[in-house]
Amino acid sequence: xxxxxxxxxxxxxxxxxxxxxxxxxxxxxxxxxxxxxxxxxxxxxxxxxxxxxxxxxxxxxxxxxxxxxxxxxxxxxxxxxxxxxxxxxxxxxxxxxxxxxxxxxxxxxxxxxxxxxxxxxxxxxxxxxxxxxxxxxxxxxxxxxxxxxxxxx
Numbered sequence: 001x002x003x004x005x006x007x008x009x010x011x012x013x014x015x016x017x018x019x020x021x022x023x024x025x026x027x028x029x030x031x032x033x034x035x036x037x038x039x040x041x042x043x044x045x046x047x048x049x050x051x052x053x054x055x056x057x058x059x060x061x062x063x064x065x066x067x068x069x070x071x072x073x074x075x076x077x078x079x080x081x082x083x084x085x086x087x088x089x090x091x092x093x094x095x096x097x098x099x100x101x102x103x104x105x106x107x108x109x110x111x112x113x114x115x116x117x118x119x120x121x122x123x124x125x126x127x128x129x130x131x132x133x134x135x136x137x138x139x140x141x142x143x144x145x146x147x148x149x150x151x152x153x
Contacts, residue, residue, distance in 0.1 A: 011080035012138035021090040037078030045072035058092035
């Protein structure tokens, strides 16, 4: 499965204002729940994981990737993304504040690997990350995130 299959228009919001990292994870998690990808308990599992393990989900400056285990309520593989305005600290001194929150839910260890490869390529490109953080509408996000999937359907 690629990003085009996992990150759908109804799972993207831009310029979301939140008061805490927990609220950011809840907001992106609700996009997964509302589109039938995960059960409600998946959101709490993502938050609990960060509380237990620390802000390891902030993988690069300004980028957080919350997730939990398949048994925590995944119904089907999916991703959701929000951009934060203003940026929000997640507790990672090297990579805070966070501007992009990309949640994913994997049903197994294999289905989502192509999408994760695409995501890694996009998030390692400074110009594409800048385009994500400056997005004014969900379509702007999808054009960037789907760019590799369009090349490799």
